[in-house]
Amino acid sequence: MKYVTRGAAAFAAGLLLSYATATYAADKPTLAFVVNGASDFWKAAEAGVKKAQAELPDFNMELKYPEQSSVAIQQRLMEDLVAAGVKGIMVSAVDPKTSTEGLNKIGSETALFTTDSDAPDTNRVAYIGSSNIDAGKQAAEIAKKAMPNGGKCIGFVGLLGADNAKERIQGMKDGLAGTKIELTDVRGDDIDQTRAKKNVEDALVASPDVTCMVGFYSYNTPRIYEALREAGKLGQITVVGFDDDPITLGGVKEGTIAATVVQQPYLWAYQGMKLMAAYLKGDKSGIPDGKLIIIPTKIIGKDDVDAYAANLKAMAGN
Structure with a gap:
């Protein structure tokens, strides 16, 4: 009975994966923004993904949080996304130096972009984020x-x-x-x-x-x-x-x-998702020769807070 139960569970899991793959493949291309761990920092990126989605209704766009900030857990999440038919992934890699092989595996199966923490020794298409x-x-x-x-x-x-x-x-x-x-x-x-x-x-x-x-x-x-x-x-x-x-x-x-x-994670996500979408449509003009797209950071002092906070609120409302 124990063997039968495990077999049934595996069969059910297979059906779910097949269903997810079919859904992604039959509907419209899905792009995923994968973060490095749970943090309110990524709320601005969620807003950026939402803004890009509104402008590109022919794509599905998702932001994914790994269960823990772990190379292995993040890798498994990306592999699950690839298996489900995701066409492009933008990732803030937990530890690029120790995950080159895993990232290259993802990059060989889908369009891989990096953000926040680059992985320049991998086959990623480009990095978009801060210097x-x-x-x-x-x-x-x-x-x-x-x-x-x-x-x-x-x-x-x-x-x-x-x-x-x-x-x-x-x-x-x-x-x-x-x-x-x-x-x-x-x-x-x-x-x-x-x-x-x-x-x-x-x-x-x-x-x-x-x-x-x-x-x-x-x-x-x-x-x-x-x-x-x-x-x-x-x-x-x-x-x-x-x-x-x-x-x-x-x-x-x-x-x-x-x-x-x-930093400007809103722009990483907004511009990054649009960049991935264009790339998947065959438009590679947005990828510079150096494969680096730098969105500047800035210093916010005491006199800058109110204006900056108002701008954040306006972006979150989009």
């Missing part, structure tokens, strides 16, 4: 303006192995070269927000001389803010942010966060 080196340099500019007499910074990030993390860190170090400010350590949390906050709490104990904290992923800055507030150190330690979480923007506006470097 993370430039973003790191902008973080350095924030720190230099906030700490003219120098200081010791500790950084916090989700995925230490991801290109976006490594490039932001390197960009910040490059931007701080020759100054009295030093980025002495960066702690990873594998996109576990409880761990992210604990990393900050532990750093306050282990490094009482720290004068600056940098949140390299969107949720890191809010966790820094919360940990500093609970420790009674909010406003005493310079905070350099990334992205536009409401807590981050609130801290910038009240002056407890020096400024934040914002």
